[in-house]
Structures are given as structure tokens and as C-alpha cells.
Amino acid sequence: MARSRPSSLRLSRQSTTDSRPEESEGARSRPISRQGDGRKRSQSLESNERSPLLSPKRSEDQQSLIHNGTPTGSLQVEEGAEQKSKSTFYLILLTLSIAGLQIAWGVEMSNGTPYLLSLGINKSMLALVWIAGPFTGVLVQPYIGIKSDNCHVPWGKRKPFMLGGAAATAFAFLALAWMREIVHGFLGLFGADPNSGGVKVTTIVFAIVLIYVLDVAINAVQAAIRAFMVDNAPVHQQEDANSWGGRMTGAGNIACYAAGYIDLPKHTGGIFGNTQFKVLSVITAFALCGTILISVFSIRERDPSRERPASSDATGILFFFRQVFRSFKRLPPQIRKVCDAQFFNWIGWFPFLFYITTYIGQLHVNKYFAANPDLSPEEIDRAWEEATRVGTFALLIFALTGFASNLLLPFLIVPSYQAPSSLRSSLHSSTSHLTYPHSTSSNPGTPGPGTASMTSYFPDPESHSRRARLLSACQIPWLTLRRAWLLAHIIFALCMLATFFITSTTAAIVLAGFIGLPWALTLWAPFALISTEISKRDAEARRAGPNGTTEDQAGVILGLHNVFISAPQILATLLSSAIFKLTQKPRGSPWDDSVGWVLRCGAIAALLAAVMTWRIEEEGVKKEKVKVEDRSE
Numbered sequence: 001m002a003r004s005r006p007s008s009l010r011l012s013r014q015s016t017t018d019s020r021p022e023e024s025e026g027a028r029s030r031p032i033s034r035q036g037d038g039r040k041r042s043q044s045l046e047s048n049e050r051s052p053l054l055s056p057k058r059s060e061d062q063q064s065l066i067h068n069g070t071p072t073g074s075l076q077v078e079e080g081a082e083q084k085s086k087s088t089f090y091l092i093l094l095t096l097s098i099a100g101l102q103i104a105w106g107v108e109m110s111n112g113t114p115y116l117l118s119l120g121i122n123k124s125m126l127a128l129v130w131i132a133g134p135f136t137g138v139l140v141q142p143y144i145g146i147k148s149d150n151c152h153v154p155w156g157k158r159k160p161f162m163l164g165g166a167a168a169t170a171f172a173f174l175a176l177a178w179m180r181e182i183v184h185g186f187l188g189l190f191g192a193d194p195n196s197g198g199v200k201v202t203t204i205v206f207a208i209v210l211i212y213v214l215d216v217a218i219n220a221v222q223a224a225i226r227a228f229m230v231d232n233a234p235v236h237q238q239e240d241a242n243s244w245g246g247r248m249t250g251a252g253n254i255a256c257y258a259a260g261y262i263d264l265p266k267h268t269g270g271i272f273g274n275t276q277f278k279v280l281s282v283i284t285a286f287a288l289c290g291t292i293l294i295s296v297f298s299i300r301e302r303d304p305s306r307e308r309p310a311s312s313d314a315t316g317i318l319f320f321f322r323q324v325f326r327s328f329k330r331l332p333p334q335i336r337k338v339c340d341a342q343f344f345n346w347i348g349w350f351p352f353l354f355y356i357t358t359y360i361g362q363l364h365v366n367k368y369f370a371a372n373p374d375l376s377p378e379e380i381d382r383a384w385e386e387a388t389r390v391g392t393f394a395l396l397i398f399a400l401t402g403f404a405s406n407l408l409l410p411f412l413i414v415p416s417y418q419a420p421s422s423l424r425s426s427l428h429s430s431t432s433h434l435t436y437p438h439s440t441s442s443n444p445g446t447p448g449p450g451t452a453s454m455t456s457y458f459p460d461p462e463s464h465s466r467r468a469r470l471l472s473a474c475q476i477p478w479l480t481l482r483r484a485w486l487l488a489h490i491i492f493a494l495c496m497l498a499t500f501f502i503t504s505t506t507a508a509i510v511l512a513g514f515i516g517l518p519w520a521l522t523l524w525a526p527f528a529l530i531s532t533e534i535s536k537r538d539a540e541a542r543r544a545g546p547n548g549t550t551e552d553q554a555g556v557i558l559g560l561h562n563v564f565i566s567a568p569q570i571l572a573t574l575l576s577s578a579i580f581k582l583t584q585k586p587r588g589s590p591w592d593d594s595v596g597w598v599l600r601c602g603a604i605a606a607l608l609a610a611v612m613t614w615r616i617e618e619e620g621v622k623k624e625k626v627k628v629e630d631r632s633e
Contacts, residue, residue, distance in 0.1 A: 086237060093298040094232055095244040097162065097225050100291030102252025104169055104218055107280045108133075109353065110260050110392065112211070115277040119180065119207055120200055129211055130354070131573055136215040137566030142324050144223040145555030156301030158228040158555075165221035166292045170285035172214035177273065177281035179207050221292070223559055226527070230554040232299050235535040239481065242528035243410045249523050250403030252287075257396040259283060261389065327556045332537070334617060335557065338529050339564040341485075341612035346565050348492060348602035348609065349522065350572040351595075352515070356398075357391030359499070359595040360508045364390045369590035380588040390505060394512040401516030402523070409520060411474050413484050482616050485525035488518035489610035496603035499596045529616070530561055568605075575601065 086094075116129060144161055151157040175182065183203045184194040192199050233241035264272075264279035272282040331339070364387040369375070375383070495515050502508050534554050576598045583594040 085234060090299075091233065091237070091241050091244045093295060094229060094241060095248045095295075097221075097228075097288075097292045097295040098245045098248035099252040099255070100166075100288035101218070101221055101225060102249045103256045103287045104173070104221075104284050106253055106256030107173075107260075107284045108214065108218070110256065110357070110395065111277050111280055114388070115177075115275075116207060116211075119204055121204055121207070125208075129208055131570060132212045132215045133219075134350075134566035134569035134573070136212065137219050138563050138570075140216050140219040141223040141562040141566070142556060142559030143320055144220045145227060145557070145559030146320060146323050147555075148224055148227060149553040149555040152304045154303050156296075157304040158224045158231065159296050159301060161220055161224035162228065162292050162296060165217050165224060166289050168217035169214065169221060170289055172210050172217055173281040173284050176207060176210040176214065177275075177278040179203055179210065182206075219562075221288070223555065223562065225292075225295075226558045227554040228295070228299075228301070230531045230534050230558065231301065231538075233531075233535070235532060235539055238532040238535050239415050239528040240410070242531055243406065243524055245527065246406040246520060246523035247403065250399060250406050250520070253399035254396065254403055255287070257392060257399050260392050261396060323556065324560065328560055331557070331560065332533055334533050335530050335561070337612065337616045338526050339561055341489075341609050341616065342526055342561065342564045343568050344605045344609035344612060345489065345522065345526075345568075347568040347572045347575075347605035348496070349519075350569040351576055351598045351602045352496070355576070355595045355598060356512055357388060357395060359599065360391040360394050360505060360512065361387030362592055362595060363503070363508050364505045366590045369588055375588055377588075390509075394509040397509060397513040398516045398519070401513045402519045403516075405517045405520035406524065409484065409524070412476055413479050413481055414475050414477065415481075480618055481525050481528060482613065482618055485521050485529075486610055486613045488521035488525070489606045489613060492518040493603040493606035493610070496599045496606065499599050526561075530557070534558070572602075572605075 113126060113130075116126065121129065144165075148157050148161050151160060153160055180203055183199060183206060187199055187202065188194065229241050229245060230238070259280060260276070264276055264283075265274055268279055272279045361384060365383050368383055372379075492515060495511055495518075498511060502511060531554075534557055538553065579598050579601065580594050583597055585592040585594070
């Protein structure tokens with residue numbers, strides 16, 4: 001056993017300090033036979049460990065190895081590096097693909113309906129078309145999550161699904177945009193008249209099929225990206241990573257709605273197509289594939305072939321449903337409470353996201369329709385075209401305020417995790433590092449006034465110390481992420497109830513802009529709370545090694561979380577259809593308030609989501625309870 005200690009130590013240090021060749025050479029030539037010699041080696045390791053993204057501190061696994069001589073495998077060695085703080089630039093690269101994904105979702109949601117109507121699809125059929133998004137989300141995201149959890153491609157378990165999904169999404173967008181030309185050209189080879197009813201029906205059928213293909217592909221990309229973020233951010237920076245994910249979502253929304261507000265065929269000279277949807281589809285394909293390629297080639301995943309091998313029966317539909325059911329039953333209590341809140345949360349948000357443009361457009365045309373009761377269908381269409389542009393402008397304001405909120409809120413909210421104080425103290429003794437380490441113990445961080453990633457903004461220690469105190473002073477002491485999300489539900493409910501009193505387009509646009517605040521928290525809080533819990537469990541499972549208990553990985557848990565987002569959207573669609581059936585007036589009628597009633601019902605769901613959020617435990621409170629119990633014992 002005495003001879004095995006140096007070889008284990010040399011192997012583990014070589015795998016974690018590839019950028020220090022001189023130390024590795026020294027490790028080969030100096031066997032360790034005494035504990036004092038081991039301490040010297042550990043000091044040398046600590047002084048030589050330098051990286052722009054990682055911090056100068058050995059992990060607890062390395063300390064245990066040095067003092068106890070216990071051989072460690074790749075799981076433990078990787079754990080130390082993974083839990084060290086990442087720079088802001090790293091988090092931007094990690095979450096950049098979210099911006100491209102959101103552009104894809106935004107183009108489909110904001111421009112899909114007008115395009116499908118232009119093909120001749122009626123509104124009653126549209127309900128069956130747009131249920132594709134939540135329906136495929138319920139099935140596809142858990143399936144992709146399980147498949148990626150069991151993927152053992154050496155260059156990453158999530159990257160194959162990100163790249164494959166992006167390619168399929170780009171193909172579906174481009175094929176859908178040119179669907180009329182494709183069908184007309186193919187059937188024209190057999191002498192079919194492009195204006196015949198058969199060609200029109202064929203075009204509609206293939207367009208609906210492509211909508212489902214598009215939603216399957218987008219959901220696959222989203223499942224892989226979300227798990228990719230959880231896997232590659234440390235426990236104490238999960239809130240930071242998801243905050244940047246929210247910012248990228250806001251940036252994608254702004255780009256999407258701004259492009260939709262511009263007459264793109266006119267400004268591009270028809271190079272990318274002669275219609276708005278064609279140009280937007282080309283932009284979406286480039287944006288999604290480009291951002292995903294940047295993230296894939298910039299972020300290095302753990303080699304999944306070195307982790308616990310997948311189960312031999314981890315294939316097939318039966319395994320999928322069995323695994324989903326098993327994982328659902330053993331969801332951690334904290335994650336289950338977040339999912340319960342998300343269920344009611346998205347019953348409220350789905351009608352707003354899909355119908356707020358129609359609501360604002362109706363307010364815009366009310367007086368015109370009242371003054372001109374005998375308009376022709378063409379005149380009604382022109383009026384609604386202008387009204388839709390006004391509604392799109394409101395969504396642009398909504399996206400801008402949401403993005404601004406995502407930038408500001410992280411500086412006001414007290415983070416749930418930060419690097420332990422013993423490690424933060426190294427900030428004042430180091431002058432050449434961007435970020436600082438984080439413990440790899442089972443209690444990964446402690447509540448406090450600042451996050452470790454703050455240091456990435458202020459590389460100079462003195463500058464950091466001064467400005468970090470200023471940033472800490474900006475934080476509202478009682479405002480944790482859970483409480484902020486709770487307030488977001490209440491604010492959204494009040495905004496939806498305010499539609500009782502809004503009668504002008506300007507007031508509705510202001511309301512839509514204000515709703516950007518709770519939307520920013522909807523994009524951030526639930527994902528951060530769940531990601532932190534997953535990351536803790538994942539870190540503990542890797543420390544336990546191959547002989548530890550098997551925990552559900554990020555893919556399947558985030559897939560189940562998406563079920564609680566997608567399933568309520570199906571329910572909201574059915575409820576909205578029932579309300580429209582009871583309250584909708586004929587097209588071209590003034591003062592049609594059917595969408596307003598749908599939004600007000602969403603307020604009830606938001607209040608129920610607030611009740612569910614109230615049940616979620618504060619991370620800091622849980623830890624303080626544990627500390628008090630330990631002292632009492």
C-alpha cells in the first residue's frame with residue numbers, strides 16, 4: 001500500500017493540472033513516503049495552480065488523498081475542478097445557445113399563426129396545430145433527457161442532441177417557409193394546377209406535419225441545452241447561470257420582436273425570400289445553429305464514458321415510460337414543490353403569451369369598427385394587420401423590460417449560495433485570478449450577501465472589495481429568489497385583473513411592458529431553484545463514485561419539470577377554447593372582450609401558483625435549522 005500512494009497521487013494530479021507540466025514532472029520523480037513530505041507537495045500544488053477560469057485551491061478530495069493515501073478515480077478528481085467558480089465570460093458562452101433557441105420559439109409563436117392562415121388553415125384547426133408545442137414538450141423533453149443521461153459519446157452527453165436538434169429545427173423552419181413553392185413545384189411535375197383545391201389541401205397537410213416536426217426538434221434542443229447548463233456550472237453558480245440564461249432569453253425575444261416589427265423583405269431586397277416569414281426563418285436557422293456551435297465548441301463537457309455505465313435495458317419505449325414513472329415518484333421534495341408551482345404558473349402565462357397581441361389589437365380597432373360597422377373582409381384584414389403590428393410593438397416593449405429586469409434583479413436579490421467564507425478570504429491575498437473556488441463538500445455553499453461570480457467583474461482584489469461592498473449594499477436583505485418569485489406571481493395576477501379597467505391601446509402597452517418584470521423571474525427563479533438542487537445531488541453522486549446510490553441526472557429531472565410546464569398549456573388551451581366559445585363575437589365586431597376574460601382567468605392560476613411557491617423552503621433557512629440542531633446535540 002505504501003507504494004500505491006504516490007502513483008495514485010501522480011495520476012490524479014496529472015488529470016487535473018494539465019497546464020502545469022513542471023509540476024507533473026516533479027510528481028513523477030519524488031515519491032511520497034511521509035506525511036510531512038505530502039504537506040510540502042500540497043503547498044507546491046496550491047502555489048502552482050493557475051488558470052483564468054479556475055481558482056487556486058485544491059479540493060477536499062485532493063486533501064483526503066494527500067493525508068490518507070486513498071486512491072481516487074476520475075469522478076473524484078473531476079469533482080474538484082467542476083465546483084470551482086467560473087468567469088462571467090464562461091457563463092455567457094455556456095448560456096448563449098438559449099438566445100438562439102428563444103428566437104426560434106419567438107418566431108414560431110409570433111409569426112406562425114399569420115403564416116398558417118395565409119395558407120388557408122381556418123381558426124378551428126389552428127387550435128389542433130398549436131397544441132403541438134405543449135403536447136410534444138410533455139413527451140419529447142423527458143425522452144431526450146433520459147437518452148442524453150445515458151449517452152456515452154466521449155465529447156459530451158448533451159452536445160449530440162443540441163447539434164442534431166438544431167439541424168432539424170433549421171430544416172423544419174426553411175421547409176415550412178417554402179412549403180407552398182415545394183408542393184406546387186412537385187405536384188406541378190404531374191400537371192397539377194397550383195390553384196386547385198387538392199394542391200391547397202396538400203400544402204396545408206404538409207405544413208401541419210412540419211409544425212409538429214418543428215416542435216419536436218425545438219423541444220429536443222431545449223431539453224439538451226437546459227441539462228447542458230446544469231452539468232457545466234458549479235453548484236454555487238447555478239443561480240448565476242440561470243440568470244444569464246434569462247438574459248439570453250430576453251435578448252432573443254428582443255431580436256425576434258424587433259425583426260418582426262421591421263419590413264424585412266423590403267430591407268433585405270428579397271435576398272432571403274419575398275415574405276416576412278421566409279426572411280425570419282433564414283435568420284432563425286442561422287441564429288440557432290450559430291449560437292449552439294459557439295456553446296458546443298467553447299464549453300468542454302465531462303467525458304461521459306468515464307461515468308457509471310448506462311443500464312443494459314436503457315432503450316425502448318417501455319423503458320422510457322418506466323423510467324419517467326420511477327423518476328416522478330422519487331422527485332426530491334424541493335423540486336416537486338417547484339414543479340407544483342410551475343403547473344399553475346403556466347396555466348396563467350400561456351394565454352398571455354399567445355393572446356396578448358390579439359387583446360391589444362382588439363383595443364386598437366374597437367373605435368374604428370364601431371364607427372364603420374359595414375366593412376368588407378379585405379378592410380377588416382387591413383385593420384387587423386395594422387393592429388397586429390401594434391401588438392408586436394407591445395411585445396417588443398415587454399421583451400425590453402424583461403431583459404432589463406434580468407440584468408438588474410440579480411444585484412437586488414440575495415443569492416442562496418456562495419463560496420464559503422474560508423475560500424472567499426483568499427480574494428484579498430491573490431491578485432492574478434478572475435474567480436475563486438468553492439468547496440466540494442456535501443454542503444456546497446452558504447447563504448450570504450454576494451456570489452462568487454461577482455469577482456469575475458472585478459479582477460483587481462482591491463477594486464473587488466470596494467465594489468462588492470457597494471453591490472452588497474444594493475441587495476434587499478429579505479428578498480431571496482423564492483420570495484421574489486412569489487411576488488412575481490402576485491404582480492402578474494394583479495396585472496391580469498387590471499384588464500377590467502384598461503380601455504386604451506396605450507394603457508395596454510404600458511401594462512405589457514410592466515409584465516416584463518414577473519416574466520424575468522419566471523425565466524430565472526424556477527430553473528435556478530431546480531438546477532441548484534440537481535447540481536448538489538449530482539456532485540454528491542460523483543463523490544460517492546461508481547459504488548454509490550444511483551441518482552436521477554439533470555436530463556430526466558429537467559424533462560419532468562418541462563412536463564409541469566407543457567401539460568398546463570394543454571389545459572389552458574382547452575379552457576381558452578371554451579371561454580372563446582362562450583364570449584367571442586364575430587370578426588370585425590367592436591368591443592370583443594373574449595381575450596380579456598381568458599387573461600383574467602389566468603390571474604386565478606397565478607394566485608394558486610403563489611400559494612404553491614409559498615410552500616417551497618428557503619435554502620438558507622434549511623441550513624440554519626440543521627446548524628441549530630447540530631449545536632443542540
